[in-house]
Amino acid sequence: MVNCCGLLTAKKGPVPLTSIEVELQVKDHVATVISTLKYKNKEDKPLEAVFVFPLPGDAAVCHFSAQVRHKHIVAEVKEKQKAREKYDNALSSGQQAFLLEESEQSPDIFSMSVGSLPPGRSASIRLEYVTELAVQADDGLRFCLPAVLNPRYQPQGSEGVSVQVTSVPASLVPYSLSFSARVSAPRPVSKVESSSPLEPLQYLNTDQTQATVKLAAGHKFDRDVELLIYYKDAHQPTAVVEAGQASAKPGTLMGDPVVMVSLYPEFPQSVLSSPASCGEFVFLMDRSGSMGCPINNGKQQETRISSARDTLLLLLKSLPMGCYFNIYSFGSRFEHIFPTSAEYSEKTMEDALKKVKQMLDDLGGTEILQPLKHIYSQPCIPKQPRQLFVFTDGEVGNTKEVIDLVRKNSGSHRCFSFGIGEGASSALINGMAKEGGGHAQFITGADRMQPKVMQSLRFALQPAVEDISVTWNLPKKVSATVLSPPITALFQGQRSLIYAQLSGKLSQSSEAAEGCVTVKYSLAGQPSHNQLHFSLTPAEDTGLTVHRLAARTLIRSLESEEGTHRQQKNKAVKGKVVKLSVQSGVSSSFTAFIAVNKDSGESIQGPLLRRNVPTAMFCNALPQSFPGMHPIAYGCSSSGPMKKGSVFKFGMKRSAPRAPTMMAYCSVPLPPPPPGCSSPGPMKKGMPAEHLAPKQPPRVPLLQLVSLQKASGCWLLDAALASALGKTSEEVEKSKPGPVNKEVWATILALIWLHAFKMDAKEEWELLATKAASWLRAQNATCGTDCVDAGNALLGCSVQKDALGL
Template identity: 75%
Template sequence: MMNRCGLLTLQKEPVPLKSIEVELEVRDHVATVVSTLNYENKEDKPLEAVFVFPLPGDAAVCHFSAKIGQTQIVAEVKEKQEAREEYDDALSSGQQAFLLEESEQSPDIFSLSVGSLPPGESASIRLEYVTELAVQADDGLRFCLPAVLNPRYQPQGSEAAGVQVTSVPASLVPYSLSFSARVSSPRPVSKVESNCSLDPLQYLSTDQTQATVKLAAGHKFDRDVELLIYYKDAHQPTAVVEAGQASAEAGTLMGDPVVMVSLYPEFPQSVMSSLASCGEFVFLMDRSGSMSNTRIRSARDSLLLLLKSLPMGCYFNIYSFGSRYEHIFPKSVEYSQQTMEEALKKVEQMEANLGGTEILQPLKHIYSQPCIPNQPRQLFVFTDGKVGNTKEVIDLVKKNSDSHRCFSFGIGEGASSALINGIAKEGGGHAQFITGTDRMQPKVMQSLRFALQPTVVDISVTWDLPKEVSVTVLSPPITALFQGQRSLIYAQLSGQSSEAAEGCVTVKYSLAGHPSENQLHFSLRPAADTGLTVHRLGARTLIRSLEMEEREHRGQQDGGVKEKVVKLSVQSGVSSSFTAFIAVNKDNSKVIEGPLVRRNIPTPFAVPMAMCGPPRMMGVPIAMCRSRLKRDCRQTEAQINLDRPAAMYYSEPSCRQTEAQINLDRPVAMYYSEPTAVPDQPPRDPLLQLVSLQEASGCWLLDPALAAALGKSSEEVEKSKPAKANSEVWATILALIWLHGLKMDAKDEWELLAMKATSWLRAQNAPCVTECVEAGNVLLGCSVKKEALGL
């Protein structure tokens, strides 16, 4: 029987959460987020309100408090089971209590229980976390406030507990969201962009190093709030030393200073200009039901660009997955015209029709294939990130990190940041998120450029500090370096040093056989006004490493690692999967009487529309129940089926089917009462039309399809060809002129395949290249110089 406990607003039952206020403070590349959740019980009986919501996967939750009337209660971090029992005991004895806990399956999902809110009572909950901001391909720093929590698909036969899903349409989310941000940096803030409407950026200083911005009025709950922050000269290495907590014991993590070092390695230009011409490229594409329509079309277009941009002589294969998985070739094959054409035929037929999101099995199959000698394996994973076994997937990637690099792409609203960032980090690759109206292709090609960069090996980090200062590194060893990408290192500094003392950190590595190093000198004097942000991020980094170690050795030891995590979490006040925040209002002398009524707070849930036309998202909130059969029998997180269409949770007349009648991954639009006629496919993008005609070797053939893609007739193209020019040389130069002359705004997408075309032209040693370029410019109405084409 379906659990119907979450259809609150549809049944006109009140939801006690009235509003959420979020204040963001960004300092350089670190963000502090303070969320205030305002509750009010307008019913005539005491309530327990349960709210399950997403946070960034790498966030360090470091403060949780509640205010009832004039009473302020600050929560403590305790071992999870102990905290749950204390919460239950408080409710059983008529006290108010508040519990905040991280999901055991995924570190980007939290559950907040507000217990015993008497009739007419208000409560204000304050939640604070700190997080690092990731650098995007265009050098912007990305902050995401996850508003959308899509249901997570729990693999069949999985022992992990999932979550029961209930939902209401976004238009019925009964609480409001306000969001404001303050940005400060040593370097000027050049701009702030968002996927949501913002009020204009306000600068607070003449040097433009401080600014504020906020969401425009009328923000809808149908998407995550994403900010992209751009600084001038963003790629400057920095080190911040933060003083320890005065009340903490010297020699402990919180008592000693902690340094955060941010490095941007610069590789020699001579090495960077020679992209790798080998490798085994494995593409793993999500074809679950929630990838339907625009998402799967965009994914197909991205695969086209990737296949056209691969170097001759490499190997490749394409896997796709849902509830089951498929592969185009039994094992990776050498890249040639024949294998490329065979793969593209299969790609064109790909639809989002494979059911749920079972990513673990195809990954295991890929890793079971022997690596090809002298062809480094590069894995590209495309998914909307709705899996329930996040930690299991990340652990598998880490276990195989010596044999490959992993590049991940989170598609759409609500993609799990814990999954997307986690597999890229453990796989020594790079993560990208594609939301709203973002084009997937530029981000995909940026990652392919990273994959084609020579692999950096023999990475070592050494510290040069005054002899009375010792260092304990909190971060795991650096396993991957890419040109222009940031590497962060946290370290605890023990011992005394003078105010003027300096430290130095050196990163050494080998790149394409060339030994290199980058150095950063920094002052050991603690920075002013950093709070304990750096300590908390350092503690979070160490906690995550220890949690992974505990999972690796589960069943082999006596739980010593778990004890370490609990101790560190309690000392630092930072959440972990083994601890929870608990606050009990012991000042309230009046016992709350009467049976406690449970209210689940809905969370927005994004559904990709199965309709074509302008992009729009249908937001459908969900609530995840941490239900209890008895007060003393707690089931932390119940079972979930991920890619089930939202409409099956509606109680509207058009959606009266039972759970058994519904095909889980049928496109959502099938269940809506809107017209479901699907318009014709949109006309193909002219750029992709031209790209699709390129041969694997890099050249184009002179044929009517090429003429049409260039917007000319076959006669015009043939007549303009210089008499002595080879047909393929002429066709290839025309294609390159068209790209450079008319499509420079999309250079990120075609740059690699154009380099391949240029290499092919050079290898032909063809006569009359100059004449072809001149004639091509006349035909296409361009003025591209031969040098611009690399000829």
């Protein structure tokens, strides 16, 4: 039996949101999302329904409207405070009003208020946004419709006044979701995958460039909906020119044509095959209470923190000799393994691994700002480029402060970020990587953390691209004003987007007119470039998608500038953002969408009841709990009492007082946890220290073998290796060719086993195998072929010597 404590509303009244319908339209790598939210007041008094929900952090919200009975009301964008006042005045006058605003602290959180909904009355809300789809390591384009909104920890002293969020366990979300997608591209759609069950992909034409797909029936809106879209020959540079809005003034962003250029740099193979052998690798690991949650719904036994421990093992084994490294972990406080980054050696690697094995989700809240400040305060090591890897489930309330800090230190490092589990903030994860010149990855659904992290390590080992410049070659009297921030990072196979406003008039023969954009850069000391020629003829049927994405890009850049110069320039920058947001109809942190139904023909009387629509909360996402109260979900630990002022809240301040919301907590005893879920009790005085260490399940064979590798890249010939290979020590010793060194023999056996039995996980062990092969070549072993033949005979396989990199 489930306790409904604070589940729906303070008085356990019904939730007015009944369903959400989402239509996704994907054109190449751009997505348009149209959501219809249906509300119904099932009570006997008028309601105000407040829904705080997540959206992709880089989304450009461009339309908000309401359908009430037979009237369609389209919202307009206004400065935020004016919009709030208009909304509150409408409610005070008995009118219906609708407000949509973005959080001041995190651009991936929105609040929708549906005011004065009379008893028995329904309303249909339409919300539309556009967004670019991120390229994954396997060349898929990732779309995520966030459903899970875990309450975000906001440290004491952080900026912004906020409101609390109502969350419920994911399985108890009281409204349904229907989801359909239509995909079209210049290239064939090869497949569409999802963490949620899908109906079969339906192609709409013979060349397979258009297709539709739907979520399978019965899906509850209890987890993020993730789609991975794969095209044939995906890495094709493109440029789309979109005509300006006919009603807009020429010379403005909305009145002029805008071009969106998509480039995929290709680096020489010689550079990619010689990864860097230096660098300072700093790993920052979240150890807040929410890291004890299952990493996905399917594998309850694997928690986020246990997966993170395995990932750190692979990372430490894959680092090159001669580099430096350190591991930080954080919650309400932070720790580090070494006082300063240590040189990578057998001793420092083993010391770090001992600490990693003891890592628990026991550090409380999610205060990422302080460890970042400490890391950035450490002097950089000469000739050792700093590479920062940040792992978090992303449940923080001071997102903009964190991103501002990364931006201010972008010249001293590259930042690679990883969002773990449902509900990770896309604004935080993408923002840190973008501002830090790195790459972002999300681990959700059935994803494994290790292959995605190792892909980013390969990026980090690529030499930094320097001296990046963009030049345009356009017809006479046509000029380009770049709207995107300067490109600061390029990686092999990863897309770079550029938006530019095209000013001036094209000639009468513009149908044949062409433009050219060139990106020049220096790679490993060698000059290189990528170039794209494109037609200046505007594409058809694009609506204003490119303009809105360009406006969103420029708005985000201006907001970043406002964060950097809070004292000197904030008023001027805020004015620019508000003006651009109003002109383009795209949301910002300083504006809001407001709609008022002035022609309802009736004044709504009586006290207005507030109903907070709950969002899904995956597991127990809260890093701290109130004394004497228990989180509703199982599977996570709580770490100490709630400190005064440590409230889970969002940067949205209402001008009129509202009733307090309730969080998903109860003060009554809970039933025992279901099988397989943990319910850790308090630490008792005098409890043996071993009870503090995480239970170590039997290691999977791959990790068992990897854990035995030495920092130099070799393996030792011992009983542990024999066991990992599934053999006895006697069998391994007896099969060794006579004159061969024991470490050489052991290392060749390990490489053969990896190539024969673990090719499906090659992304995880490829770097450490490369290190092992380099070690073998340095030994000048003369019996390589004999060893490979003997190893194949022992292990019962047929791996070729060339495949081992020898």
